[in-house]
Amino acid sequence: MKTAPASPPPLPRKRPPRFPPPPEPSDPAGLGKLALTLAGRHGFCAAGVLSAPKPLTWDRFWNWVAAGYAGEMDWLARDAAARQDFSHILPFTRSVLAVALLLPPGGPGNVARYARGDDYHVTVRRALHRIAAELAKSCPEGTHFRVCVDTAPLLEREVAVRAGLGFIGKNGMLIIPGVGSHAVLGELLTDVDLGPSSATVPEPAETSFSECGSCTACLDGCPTSAFKGPGLLDARLCLSYLTIEKRSDFEAGEADAIGETLFGCDICQDVCPWNGPPLKTAAAQLDPGEIASLTEEEFDARFSHTALTRAGWRGLARNARAVLANRGKS
Numbered sequence: 001m002k003t004a005p006a007s008p009p010p011l012p013r014k015r016p017p018r019f020p021p022p023p024e025p026s027d028p029a030g031l032g033k034l035a036l037t038l039a040g041r042h043g044f045c046a047a048g049v050l051s052a053p054k055p056l057t058w059d060r061f062w063n064w065v066a067a068g069y070a071g072e073m074d075w076l077a078r079d080a081a082a083r084q085d086f087s088h089i090l091p092f093t094r095s096v097l098a099v100a101l102l103l104p105p106g107g108p109g110n111v112a113r114y115a116r117g118d119d120y121h122v123t124v125r126r127a128l129h130r131i132a133a134e135l136a137k138s139c140p141e142g143t144h145f146r147v148c149v150d151t152a153p154l155l156e157r158e159v160a161v162r163a164g165l166g167f168i169g170k171n172g173m174l175i176i177p178g179v180g181s182h183a184v185l186g187e188l189l190t191d192v193d194l195g196p197s198s199a200t201v202p203e204p205a206e207t208s209f210s211e212c213g214s215c216t217a218c219l220d221g222c223p224t225s226a227f228k229g230p231g232l233l234d235a236r237l238c239l240s241y242l243t244i245e246k247r248s249d250f251e252a253g254e255a256d257a258i259g260e261t262l263f264g265c266d267i268c269q270d271v272c273p274w275n276g277p278p279l280k281t282a283a284a285q286l287d288p289g290e291i292a293s294l295t296e297e298e299f300d301a302r303f304s305h306t307a308l309t310r311a312g313w314r315g316l317a318r319n320a321r322a323v324l325a326n327r328g329k330s
């Protein structure tokens with residue numbers, strides 16, 4: 001089985017930043033408040049400010065990668081060093097606006113909820129760019145912003161917790177009290193001071209999953225027993241990894257494991273009491289027979305506006321063939 005290097009590959013030699021930090025704003029806390037107001041106005045269900053230069057849980061991230069849990073997601077090891085400091089994404093980062101977008105309601109299905117509508121990466125990115133443009137009007141000249149949604153070398157769940165959006169459940173998800181975990185995350189990094197962080201969180205070493213109490217529904221409900229412990233996921237066993245991130249052909253047992261799953265998995269969230277009772281809507285199903293026979297052009301025409309593009313035509317067709325084979329066995 002594939003394992004990661006013992007230490008992260010070094011970063012390419014750092015060039016000096018092309019621009020200096022902006023002057024201090026006269027009212028940082030006022031700017032932070034404005035950022036939160038704008039986040040609400042742009043439809044985010046939760047938002048918070050984190051004023052810190054670096055993450056706290058990089059070691060946890062690296063231990064996870066080094067244990068091999070990331071499987072073929074080599075990019076996580078490749079840009080691991082960049083995750084040690086926000087300045088690798090935006091020089092002189094002072095503050096981060098963290099936001100969460102609630103996904104449209106939906107019942108179970110063979111495609112994960114986040115991939116059923118328009119690609120959230122685009123929706124969240126656009127909204128954050130608009131917020132940056134509006135916020136910039138009140139910031140000192142020379143303020144810079146950088147939008148991140150899933151693809152930047154940033155520990156997004158940590159940022160969300162430290163910005164006060166919620167807590168990490170035993171399923172590893174960021175859970176927002178009163179909202180749940182069916183939300184995706186985005187961040188706006190800036191070199192201007194947005195005032196104090198919205199929350200003070202306990203040191204990550206103290207993570208006790210106290211909000212979960214004695215519940216273990218997600219750990220028990222995972223169809224592939226992918227959790228090695230509370231909050232510790234072996235991605236190689238996770239249906240989300242197998243159907244989205246894994247690029248190579250399925251190895252023995254993997255095709256069987258995906259069962260009816262075409263893209264992603266929401267089971268460890270659907271069973272979570274923080275998400276309330278599951279919706280009794282008809283299951284959202286794509287027809288695997290149809291998916292397996294799509295040409296690349298047909299795939300693009302139908303799905304290029306969705307997050308299904310992450311698996312791509314090849315990946316989704318591979319999954320569909322496995323689902324059809326599984327049906328043949330039952």
Ligand code: B12
Pocket residue numbers: 056057058060061064073112113114149150151152153154155156157158161162168171172173174175181182183184185186201202203204207231233235238240241244245263264265266268
């Ligand atoms: C790689 C990845 C995956 C991998 C590995 C998942 C994993 N659990 O690590 C795979 C492909 C399996 C995957 C699956 C899914 N993913 Co994903 N994934 C990522 C990605 C790109 C990196 C995650 C990572 O670094 N993993 C390594 C582990 C060690 O880190 P971690 O799980 O984030 O844990 C950190 C925190 O929990 C923190 N922490 C733990 N306790 C505490 C306590 C305190 C006090 C603090 C401060 C921090 C802290 O420590 C860890 C290290 O930083 C992020 C985007 C990003 N850049 O962060 C999206 C992301 C985590 N994924 C997301 C989603 C939606 C999913 C799926 C639900 C998709 C689906 N429906 O199929 C599933 C859920 C599976 C699950 N239960 O985790 C969302 C999560 C939103 C949320 N509400 O939490 C993210 C944030 C993308 C986004 N921008 O919205 N994903």
Ligand code: SF4
Pocket residue numbers: 221222223224225226227233237238239240264265266267268269
């Ligand atoms: S997403 Fe599905 S396969 Fe992955 S850990 Fe959660 S329940 Fe298990």
Ligand code: SF4
Pocket residue numbers: 169170171172211212215216217218219268271272273274
């Ligand atoms: S299902 Fe239970 S243990 Fe898992 S995250 Fe939700 S409350 Fe926590």
